[in-house]
Amino acid sequence: MANRKWNRRVLPHPSLLTLAAWLLVLSGGFLLDSPTAAAQPPSRATVVREVQARVVKIYGAGGMAGLEAYQSGCIVSPQGHIATVWSYVLDVDPIVVLDDGRRFEAEIVGFEPSLELAVLKIDADSLPYFPVGERSGAAGGSGDAGSGAVPGAQVLAVSNLFSIAAGNEPASVMHGYIASEANLEARRGTFRTAYSGPVYVLDLVANNPGAAGGALVGLDGNLLGMLGKELRDERTGVWLNYAIPAGTLRGVIGDIVAGRTPSVAESTAEPLPANQAHSASGLGIVMIPNVLEKTPPFIDAVEENSPAAAAGLQPDDLILLAAGQRIEGQSALNELLRTKDRRDPVSVTVQRGSQVVTVTLRPR
Amino acid sequence: MFRCWLPTLLLASAATILGLSGSARAADQAADAAVPSQVLAAEQERIQAIERAVPTAVSVFVPGGAGGGSGVLISPDGYALTNFHVSSPAGSYMRCGLSDGNVYDAVIVGIDPVGDLALIRLLGRDDFPAAELADSDQLQAGDWCFVVGNPFLLSTNLQPSVTWGMLSGVHRYQYPSGTLLEYADCLQTDAAINPGNSGGPLYDASGRLIGIVGRASFEKRGRVNVGVGYAISINQAKNFLGYLKSGRIVDHATLGATVATDPDGGVRVSNILESSDAYRRGLRYNDEIVEVHGRAVQTANDVQNILGTLPKGWRIRLAYLRGSERREILVRLAGVHGEDELIEKMAGALPPPPPAPPAPREGEDEAPGEPAPPEAEEPQEDGKEADAPKGADGKPIPEAALAQLEERAGFANYHFNDQHQQRLIEQLRRTVPEVSQRPTAWTIRGTTTGATPAPVVIQVSDNQLRMTVGDQEVVQDSVAARFEAVDQRSAAALLPALEAWRRLLDVGPRRFGDVFYLGTAPLLGELPLRDVLVGTAGELEARWMVHPESGAAEAVELTADRARDPAELLIHYASAEGEAPGTPARLELRYGSDVVLDLKIDSWTTDSEAGQS
Numbered sequence: 010m011a012n013r014k015w016n017r018r019v020l021p022h023p024s025l026l027t028l029a030a031w032l033l034v035l036s037g038g039f040l041l042d043s044p045t046a047a048a049q050p051p052s053r054a055t056v057v058r059e060v061q062a063r064v065v066k067i068y069g070a071g072g073m074a075g076l077e078a079y080q081s082g083c084i085v086s087p088q089g090h091i092a093t094v095w096s097y098v099l100d101v102d103p104i105v106v107l108d109d110g111r112r113f114e115a116e117i118v119g120f121e122p123s124l125e126l127a128v129l130k131i132d133a134d135s136l137p138y139f140p141v142g143e144r145s146g147a148a149g150g151s152g153d154a155g156s157g158a159v160p161g162a163q164v165l166a167v168s169n170l171f172s173i174a175a176g177n178e179p180a181s182v183m184h185g186y187i188a189s190e191a192n193l194e195a196r197r198g199t200f201r202t203a204y205s206g207p208v209y210v211l212d213l214v215a216n217n218p219g220a221a222g223g224a225l226v227g228l229d230g231n232l233l234g235m236l237g238k239e240l241r242d243e244r245t246g247v248w249l250n251y252a253i254p255a256g257t258l259r260g261v262i263g264d265i266v267a268g269r270t271p272s273v274a275e276s277t278a279e280p281l282p283a284n285q286a287h288s289a290s291g292l293g294i295v296m297i298p299n300v301l302e303k304t305p306p307f308i309d310a311v312e313e314n315s316p317a318a319a320a321g322l323q324p325d326d327l328i329l330l331a332a333g334q335r336i337e338g339q340s341a342l343n344e345l346l347r348t349k350d351r352r353d354p355v356s357v358t359v360q361r362g363s364q365v366v367t368v369t370l371r372p373r
Numbered sequence: 374m375f376r377c378w379l380p381t382l383l384l385a386s387a388a389t390i391l392g393l394s395g396s397a398r399a400a401d402q403a404a405d406a407a408v409p410s411q412v413l414a415a416e417q418e419r420i421q422a423i424e425r426a427v428p429t430a431v432s433v434f435v436p437g438g439a440g441g442g443s444g445v446l447i448s449p450d451g452y453a454l455t456n457f458h459v460s461s462p463a464g465s466y467m468r469c470g471l472s473d474g475n476v477y478d479a480v481i482v483g484i485d486p487v488g489d490l491a492l493i494r495l496l497g498r499d500d501f502p503a504a505e506l507a508d509s510d511q512l513q514a515g516d517w518c519f520v521v522g523n524p525f526l527l528s529t530n531l532q533p534s535v536t537w538g539m540l541s542g543v544h545r546y547q548y549p550s551g552t553l554l555e556y557a558d559c560l561q562t563d564a565a566i567n568p569g570n571s572g573g574p575l576y577d578a579s580g581r582l583i584g585i586v587g588r589a590s591f592e593k594r595g596r597v598n599v600g601v602g603y604a605i606s607i608n609q610a611k612n613f614l615g616y617l618k619s620g621r622i623v624d625h626a627t628l629g630a631t632v633a634t635d636p637d638g639g640v641r642v643s644n645i646l647e648s649s650d651a652y653r654r655g656l657r658y659n660d661e662i663v664e665v666h667g668r669a670v671q672t673a674n675d676v677q678n679i680l681g682t683l684p685k686g687w688r689i690r691l692a693y694l695r696g697s698e699r700r701e702i703l704v705r706l707a708g709v710h711g712e713d714e715l716i717e718k719m720a721g722a723l724p725p726p727p728p729a730p731p732a733p734r735e736g737e738d739e740a741p742g743e744p745a746p747p748e749a750e751e752p753q754e755d756g757k758e759a760d761a762p763k764g765a766d767g768k769p770i771p772e773a774a775l776a777q778l779e780e781r782a783g784f785a786n787y788h789f790n791d792q793h794q795q796r797l798i799e800q801l802r803r804t805v806p807e808v809s810q811r812p813t814a815w816t817i818r819g820t821t822t823g824a825t826p827a828p829v830v831i832q833v834s835d836n837q838l839r840m841t842v843g844d845q846e847v848v849q850d851s852v853a854a855r856f857e858a859v860d861q862r863s864a865a866a867l868l869p870a871l872e873a874w875r876r877l878l879d880v881g882p883r884r885f886g887d888v889f890y891l892g893t894a895p896l897l898g899e900l901p902l903r904d905v906l907v908g909t910a911g912e913l914e915a916r917w918m919v920h921p922e923s924g925a926a927e928a929v930e931l932t933a934d935r936a937r938d939p940a941e942l943l944i945h946y947a948s949a950e951g952e953a954p955g956t957p958a959r960l961e962l963r964y965g966s967d968v969v970l971d972l973k974i975d976s977w978t979t980d981s982e983a984g985q986s
Contacts, residue, residue, distance in 0.1 A: 053513070054516065057514050057517075144761075171590045173601070176672050179542065180542075182514050182515055182541050182542070183541055213563065214601075217590075217599055273604070
């Protein structure tokens with residue numbers, strides 16, 4: 010059982026073993042009937058300390074026009090996978106600072122636009138982590154990472170909001186309750202977000218600048234969700250405090266950590282001869298003028314009767330992924346298409362307004 | 374508290390419905406059985422903590438309605454802590470409401486503009502409810518806490534608001550906002566903190582005072598709580614309490630060196646002033662600092678976090694590594710600001726005085742329950758009323774408050790400094806033999822310690838300073854000779870040090886020269902904190918350090934040149950803790966860490982000088 014292995018490997022401290030044992034008691038439904046749990050639940054300060062050790066500070070693009078150049082993340086594997094929210098902060102290769110102050114350059118290895126989820130990887134091992142991805146495909150619903158997250162449940166939100174912590178200073182911890190579980194979809198168009206699935210609505214002001222990617226945990230330290238980015242109702246001006254349920258993220262995170270999803274990082278494939286490879290123009294896509302080092306890959310126009318038109322791509326679509334790889338800029342798109350055989354279909358994920366759309370371009 | 378009640382009420386109503394088919398008694402039992410005893414106990418604990426804390430919270434109002442904030446009482450005689458930015462619009466006089474429904478006059482005592490603290494004193498009682506001060510270094514993120522205060526100045530009925538929360542972080546550092554305020558080693562909480570909570574108390578779950586609320590992160594959401602508030606740790610306030618009680622405008626400490634976090638871990642000296650005491654004690658560029666004032670440090674922020682909580686002039690222990698060798702030194706901390714610089718900056722940081730509203734009609738300003746002012750010491754003459762000191766509302770300050778206010782340049786309220794000078798001179802005089810007539814003359818006989826003991830005779834009086842060690846004699850008959858003895862690191866500086874002590878006892882602080890009460894500071898880096906008097910006469914600055922319980926002088930320091938070590942006379946007593954100090958047993962004279970004279974005392978006689986031949 011993966012969880013047991015984790016206990017032995019990365020939790021050397023006896024009190025942490027107690028914590029882990031207690032988590033096992035909680036997560037194993039069959040054990041819940043037995044009131045003879047030997048261990049006392051760990052103190053809140055211990056739980057907080059353990060959660061803080063699993064939350065990281067992420068620094069990247071921003072720092073101007075009211076855009077903060079930082080956010081938070083959750084360690085989801087002992088080898089240094091970090092789940093966070095997809096945002097402009099990740100427009101450059103981000104720097105990750107662990108709770109112990111260690112500083113790493115990170116690579117973006119996973120990206121799920123419809124969940125606004127990104128997974129980073131740093132070159133580290135034996136890290137304390139949230140085992141959120143480890144139950145992917147497991148039968149039976151008991152022991153979900155998100156179990157216990159019912160309205161009224163007491164929760165802690167741990168993040169580096171306002172970038173208060175620096176270096177080895179631990180992330181900030183706040184407390185509150187889950188107010189409800191609701192679909193963001195019902196409010197599409199009101200909140201500017203690509204994510205439309207269920208969220209935990211919180212009664213605490215969790216979603217401050219820099220909090221996105223932080224952990225929402227129960228009082229036992231179990232990961233219940235990931236704090237989303239700041240969302241404000243465009244009509245009422247009300248700010249939403251919410252987290253994306255861990256259960257929603259589990260499959261994607263699990264697949265990325267386990268290597269079942271190929272990395273979205275730039276591939277090292279050799280370019281094909283120009284007359285054998287795909288190109289934007291060959292697919293019927295006219296991009297905006299490429300004037301910057303990383304010109305955002307916006308579509309300017311779609312040629313009639315082209316694969317792009319057939320797939321329904323539209324002007325002003327922003328290309329996020331092509332052939333499963335993250336597209337940082339127009340040049341990256343061009344380079345990627347050069348590595349793809351022009352006879353093969355190409356999947357493209359675009360952002361259209363606040364929607365994320367994935368289509369397949371089929372060459373004629 | 375409400376959350377705890379809610380289930381109880383729901384269950385009770387459910388039980389009532391059941392009660393239609395059963396007895397009311399059964400319904401009660403159902404309700405009792407359904408609420409776990411731990412929940413009820415936790416509820417009771419919280420109620421008790423709040424009941425214990427609320428009476429000590431203060432609602433501060435600037436006279437004339439031009440703002441206000443919160444505060445907290447820390448002693449039965451009315452001393453209360455608040456923020457400098459709360460007290461400053463009021464100036465020296467404010468009005469304070471307590472939850473007992475009374476409004477009290479209060480005067481400013483001391484201010485710390487850098488740390489955003491102010492000490493005020495509520496008047497009219499000697500049995501104020503006072504908060505118990507906790508040890509804020511014991512706190513951890515995740516501990517429950519609560520804030521009591523006057524958010525949005527809602528406490529017009531004098532009942533403060535209570536907001537419950539959790540400590541989000543400890544040992545936080547918040548950069549100076551503007552030019553002056555620095556929050557070092559502060560507490561971060563998600564308990565709601567809004568404008569008006571400033572200066573008020575942050576309590577732990579049992580109602581003990583852990584911090585003074587002062588600041589919050591407000592950004593795009595407007596000036597309302599977003600779950601991120603900061604409080605000055607009560608341990609920082611404890612460090613400054615003695616300084617604040619002195620009635621002064623106090624400054625924070627600096628090492629005289631800058632430090633940087635090494636990419637490979639550890640914190641290293643990146644620059645050091647040659648005029649700093651740290652440099653004189655041997656600290657150099659690239660040394661790795663490992664411990665400051667008893668706390669281990671790993672980053673530059675850690676170092677600043679500790680220094681930022683210490684007052685200018687304290688002497689603390691510092692440990693550093695040079696290579697693999699660990700060295701421990703005692704360092705005197707300089708001020709962040711020059712003397713006039715702080716006052717100038719402070720004037721710049723203050724909001725402009727609010728416009729005084731037109732005086733209301735007679736009788737309108739009397740709040741019910743206001744304590745009757747004590748009898749006026751002197752009736753005001755009609756012609757002088759225009760010159761009488763006025764509060765922020767433009768109206769004269771009440772007599773009771775005026776009696777505890779004295780303006781003097783460089784002081785927040787000189788009245789309190791004067792009180793401490795008088796207290797200390799009385800204490801000091803109690804520890805030495807009474808004399809029939811002043812001036813006095815001291816004759817001290819003793820023996821030097823060491824390999825070749827030599828007899829020593831010292832005579833200190835208004836007429837002469839004379840010391841004989843073995844067959845060597847020193848006579849100091851001029852101010853210049855005394856200055857030079859200190860400046861040249863001579864053992865003969867023992868004479869002017871003893872003289873400064875003797876003359877203070879003889880003439881008192883008012884006639885000694887320019888004397889003020891500094892506050893409390895450690896002696897040689899050690900607790901308890903000693904009372905410190907500072908006096909300048911004959912171009913030498915003297916510092917007397919007085920034990921808080923015995924009242925005995927334990928050290929006299931003479932400074933000739935601030936860029937050099939002062940002469941330190943350490944006065945050792947043979948008496949045990951708690952006993953009267955008696956005659957000193959040993960005198961030791963040091964410069965920095967060098968002992969230049971160590972003297973065992975055989976006899977010490979005090980005569981009236983007139984009686985001497």
